[in-house]
Amino acid sequence: MERMKLYIGASNPPKTTQMKTGDWGTEWAFVDEEKCIGCGRCVKFCPEPCIELVEKDGNKVAKVDHDYCKGCGICASVCPVNAIRMETKEIYKVEVC
């Protein structure tokens, strides 16, 4: 039989990010770094959260972690400059003859 670690009383260490929820949806959010003004609204509203602001060429731009992005589209809906687009994942684009 497999052995398991049993934390007493089902108490759990913090912040296990084992569940990669990035494969849940059919879409992913993509940031158009050219358009992005680094305002951070998407970061604030992302429920996962899986968007952060990163430095790029001296500017702040949003970056989506597709390991966790469920493709809800909230970020795209709140972006003031339409810099985020929702795109169907490649796997769903493939057509079988």
Add this chain to the structure above:
Amino acid sequence: MSYFGPGHGACPGCGFPIAVKAVLEALEGKAFVVNPTGCLEIVSSMYNRNVWGVPYIHSLFENAAAVAAGIEAALRALNRKHEGHVVVFAGDGATADIGFGMVSGAFDRNHDILYICYDNEAYQNTGNQQSALTPPGARTTTTPVGKRQPGKIGKKKDMVSIAVAHGIPYVASASVGYPNDLKRKVKRAVEFEGAKYIHVHAPCVTGWGIDGKQTVEVARLAVETGLYPLVEFEHGKLVRVMKIKEKKPVEEYLKAQRRFRHLFKHPEGRKIIEELQRIADENIKRYNLLQQ
């Protein structure tokens, strides 16, 4: 580093994670989170998949306020108050229905806790059954729409007024449509010693019948129609409200959600829409919500 997630199992576009994030960020992670049974608990605290970066406890469905009171008492007794605030995240059922007595008890004793009710207006964890905070006319699985019934009959319990009536120092309403406002309210709340209550409107994509990407838009519509006023009470006095820039008709809010769609066809529907509009108008008057 985030204090909540990623890796939780909430539906794509779920409203309450936005609130949880905002609250914990406002407190800079100095929080003991108490969470009764419900959606938030189920999506965040599965054994081996805890997504909380702060101390967290789930006990039962109906006792979060009491558990929080106990933690607060223990921190006082052990001289550990400086470690953080005791924060409850509870759904509408856990707050206004099954746990109502214990919310009242904790408020009555004025424990130094911050109680956040994320209100998604039904028992969404068990699949959208009506609670005391389900609004009139909403279709739920226990208030289905049929010949004799146009969805929920009856009112949405006014938890903000009930909280104010307890004489606790700070009561506010907020919405996941406005996370900055929520953050500010949390920071203001914890300046008070004693029980604080913030009621946060949080859309549920499955229960309300909306798309994930509509969450913020629908949450804002609730505010912009006056159906869900954002108000703030300090020591029982109304001190601030969020003004409505451009008042929208409730129909716009209702049409965006599948749970209200029948109101536009059902013989009783018109009456309910009018009643909801009346409630919205009354809120606007009562709290003087329109920008002059």
Add this chain to the structure above:
Amino acid sequence: MRRVVRGFYAIAEAVRLCRPNVICAYPITPQTEIVENLAEMYANGELDAEYITAESEFAAASIVLGASAAGARVFTATSSQGLLLMTEVLFNAAGMRLPIVMVVANRSVSAPLSIWNDHQDSMTVRDAGIIQMHAENNQEAHDLIPLAYKVAEDKRVLLPFILNVDGFKLTHAYEPVDLLSQEVVDSFLPPYDPVVKLSTEKPVAMGCYAPPPYYMEFRVAMEYAMERAKKVMEEAFKEWSEIIGRDYGSHVSAEHCEDAEVVAIAMGSLVGLVRDVVEEMRKEGKKVGLLKIRTFRPFPAEEVREALKNANKVIIFERSLSIGSDPPVTLEVKSALFGSSSPEIHSVVIGLGGRDIPREQIVKVISEVYEGKVKPGKRYEGVKEFEEVIP
């Protein structure tokens, strides 16, 4: 120091000496005076704890659960309906392995409403994963409180602990009790050092939910903890007995059982009377014995088996019912004996709802069994004949 005190004071004083951090309870007869005494100690500044008045037993149990999770030593007390109202929280606390110590002033359950003593309340939580002991007198009630904390908080155990004290019979009795001193309790009971607690320094999530691949292990782990508790309790009995000079030798007390043909089993405040009758019958040359069961959970099956190995007949004085089956202690005893000896089992339900148990009744029951005048099985002693009518 030996003083004449009321039972509830003896209990409250022992709790105070254990230096609890958070106390919370809700009034219910006959428990109320225990927490009233603690409230008075708090008001007088003799008790360095947070004393919370809850709005229900459910809240009281939840509050001590939260406090215990945050690393506090806690105390609560209740009776009857109050315990039933706490039940959901108590199962939860046990599963979360929180060493909550509480006193149950045993009282019958409604309906019909009765404030008087029997054991029907504590039996409802026998499967919760809570250690349960029964005090025979107020000296035991007093002495067993520090022991309860010691055992519950032991890292090999970590389970809640209920000390059962017969309502009124003990709680309201006024009798001499050797009261423990702070030094003695401190020498036995170290400050509570929680294994896991809510803390921002080292955050954990408590009360997680476990899907099918995990759940079973947690429940089995509780069972193992309860088995370990048996040994831990024995160590504690020994240490405590040596410190205070009073004998808390074992989970049971077998008296005159070696050669007894009839052994009478009892728990709680009834033990004294049964012992008195047994002693008297011994003087008359009758081979009778007494088995006092002090620990009900973990049930001391081996000890019971050992004590009953020579008995031909066993009488179990039951203070509760398991409606639809044998009463609780009878079930335990039968289960303990299965596969070893099979004496006659006389399950005698007695004194429910505080019905007084006169000496003659105990004499009659033991004599009849001893003389073979009654058949084994379940019966009810001191119950009037009745017919049910519909108004």
Add this chain to the structure above:
Amino acid sequence: MSFILIEVRFHGRGGQGAVTAADILAIAGFKQGYYTLSFPMFGAEKRGTPVVSFLRISDKPIVVRDEVRNPDYVVVMDPSLLDVVDVLAGIKKGGMLIANYPKGSEELKEKLKAEDVEIYTINATKMATEILGRPITNTAMVGAFVGATNVVKLEYVEEAIREFFEDKDIAEKNVQLVRKAYEYMREVCAWKE
């Protein structure tokens, strides 16, 4: 190998201190070196309803906790109880009744048709009202009980009262009342003998 076991039953009305009377005697007996146990007949009584409490005094540990059915002594705190409660129920042959009954023991004996029972009476209500200013008869009846029975010494009763009542003035008044009732009963007993 005989041992002492004295069993007493107290009848009072809620608020009169039948329980306190038994408690004070439990402390006094303990001070004299006995094992004692006192307990109320557990009920949900409110002020004014008839109540009963019990006392056992012994020279060996008391293990039995059932109600006292066959008392050696019965103490009645209030004369009105004699019409509504069978105060002599189960009393031992040659047992004693000590009652707060202003009309005297002869009349009470006749009223109760008591045989094989010694009866002593005292006007405890009057005595308590004079000294305490209130008709609380428990300590007066403790004094009368000790005077009539000599089960425990008066000095231990006085000590017990000082321990029991936190307020010094109240304690001293009650000590005075106990003494007065005790002396009265000693006189009555001497006269009877």
